[in-house]
Amino acid sequence: MAQILYEAIDTKEKPYALYALERQGRAHETWGAPMQDSSAAVTLPNGWAVLVAADGVGSCPKADVGSRLATESVVKYLADRVGTMKDASALPELLRAAYEHACRAIRARAVRDGEEARAYGTTLHTAVFTGSGLYFGHVGDGGILALTAKGEYRSLTTPMKGDDGQSVIPLMAGPEHWVFGQAEEELQSVLLCTDGVYDTLCPPVLRRLNGGMERALAGYFLSPYAFDWRGTEIENNLSEMAACFAAPDPAAFCPRLVSMLAQGGEAGPAERFLLREMWPDRLSPMYLEQIQDDITAVGLIRTDRLPQARPMADYTPPDWREINRAIDSALYGARRSPDPVPPIRAGRRLLPKNWRSGLRQMAKRIKYWRM
Numbered sequence: 001m002a003q004i005l006y007e008a009i010d011t012k013e014k015p016y017a018l019y020a021l022e023r024q025g026r027a028h029e030t031w032g033a034p035m036q037d038s039s040a041a042v043t044l045p046n047g048w049a050v051l052v053a054a055d056g057v058g059s060c061p062k063a064d065v066g067s068r069l070a071t072e073s074v075v076k077y078l079a080d081r082v083g084t085m086k087d088a089s090a091l092p093e094l095l096r097a098a099y100e101h102a103c104r105a106i107r108a109r110a111v112r113d114g115e116e117a118r119a120y121g122t123t124l125h126t127a128v129f130t131g132s133g134l135y136f137g138h139v140g141d142g143g144i145l146a147l148t149a150k151g152e153y154r155s156l157t158t159p160m161k162g163d164d165g166q167s168v169i170p171l172m173a174g175p176e177h178w179v180f181g182q183a184e185e186e187l188q189s190v191l192l193c194t195d196g197v198y199d200t201l202c203p204p205v206l207r208r209l210n211g212g213m214e215r216a217l218a219g220y221f222l223s224p225y226a227f228d229w230r231g232t233e234i235e236n237n238l239s240e241m242a243a244c245f246a247a248p249d250p251a252a253f254c255p256r257l258v259s260m261l262a263q264g265g266e267a268g269p270a271e272r273f274l275l276r277e278m279w280p281d282r283l284s285p286m287y288l289e290q291i292q293d294d295i296t297a298v299g300l301i302r303t304d305r306l307p308q309a310r311p312m313a314d315y316t317p318p319d320w321r322e323i324n325r326a327i328d329s330a331l332y333g334a335r336r337s338p339d340p341v342p343p344i345r346a347g348r349r350l351l352p353k354n355w356r357s358g359l360r361q362m363a364k365r366i367k368y369w370r371m
Contacts, residue, residue: 053124055195123195145202
């Protein structure tokens with residue numbers, strides 16, 4: 001049984017909701033490896049919020065300890081210094097100092113354990129929300145996604161890989177690899193996630209082609225319309241999110257997509273769009289179920305306002321068949337690939353039975369079957 005941890009932060013008197021979701025990856029569960037991700041989301045006395053996600057590097061023997069130390073060190077350092085601040089101008093330097101503090105904590109633990117510091121390799125993503133802005137730090141793969149007040153989806157960071165394109169640049173690689181910044185736009189929501197989630201929402205192929213992401217999937221975690229974050233249902237929201245990484249149920253998942261697409265409007269057009277544009281050939285939510293790595297998602301969603309409405313067409317999933325044809329053409333020119341590979345993403349024949357039957361029932365219910 002996979003370890004699933006989730007926490008809804010008490011923000012009743014704050015203009016935002018916070019959540020932290022962790023799930024042990026299937027691969028780690030199969031191998032008997034420990035959970036190597038770590039996360040935190042805290043609200044400070046001044047109303048600001050600190051969010052952290054870290055992913056221990058799998059090839060490092062103390063990766064789980066490293067990610068936990070990095071998370072705890074950064075949260076404590078920032079909470080002790082930022083909790084009563086009113087002016088955010090010092091945050092970039094404080095974030096850098098927090099990363100240095102985390103490195104010192106890891107080195108001290110390595111000395112105590114008789115290990116090398118590199119044995120505690122971990123990525124580290126941090127965000128501080130001030131109510132009027134967002135400041136962040138980043139090193140490694142995984143990253144930070146955001147939904148702007150204009151309803152547009154952004155990746156605030158770029159995954160860091162070594163020259164081989166595979167190895168991860170960890171926190172202990174040093175300050176020259178750390179990236180700090182400030183969101184240039186006013187934000188509605190922010191999501192920190194480790195690479196299992198990030199690479200599903202922002203597949204490497206899409207990033208290389210046009211810097212894109214699966215907005216329909218990202219919206220599930222970022223859109224204030226997908227779930228109601230203003231009431232007392234936050235625990236239920238997170239339980240439903242966790243279930244989607246184990247065995248997505250279309251009866252629960254599809255209404256969330258419809259609500260996200262409708263953006264407060266009538267459900268009918270959103271249901272038609274879901275059936276015509278997201279299924280059967282481009283449906284993507286089932287890929288949450290296929291993540292093998294540890295899963296971490298740490299989010300903040302503003303509850304004091306809603307983003308500008310956007311056309312439903314913005315949520316159209318990528319045409320993976322066309323993308324594969326373009327890749328095939330780039331690799332083989334006019335020649336047909338001697339060994340064609342199946343689509344990178346799902347087509348009708350790759351859709352799991354439970355998704356096919358669930359969507360078929362939904363289509364019949366709303367009388368749009370095969371329109």
